[in-house]
């Protein structure tokens with residue numbers, strides 16, 4: 001059930017989990033506009049979330065320059081994911097009706113990923129597969145290396 005008071009706290013940032021660093025254990029890199037989180041997702045290895053560095057809820061709240069930098073950062077992450085994970089397609093999702101802090105999901109997709117042709121949120125709850133600690137560490141290091149090299 002929708003809780004208007006809780007929602008107001010999220011929108012205003014007072015109770016925003018992204019501002020609180022809830023995903024800091026999954027930190028991948030900092031780019032000029034965004035903090036990059038690498039999800040531990042064995043079904044979609046390389047799935048990243050760009051979290052805008054300050055609390056804003058909507059893309060239109062950014063200046064033209066900020067938006068341009070954000071798109072550059074989304075493209076930099078997508079390039080790294082493409083080079084390291086070699087997906088068939090990269091999906092981009094900017095939602096925010098659960099956590100209203102501007103963020104973008106960058107999701108590598110493969111025909112055998114379990115929900116090809118659908119958004120990843122169609123995946124049955126509880127069926128998610130995690131990477132091993134070694135797999136996650138290796139993937140994170142490879143993505144960091146490509147991001148640092150500035151391949152674009």
Ligand SMILES: [Zn+2]
Nearest residue numbers: 016019055101
């Ligand atoms: Zn926030």
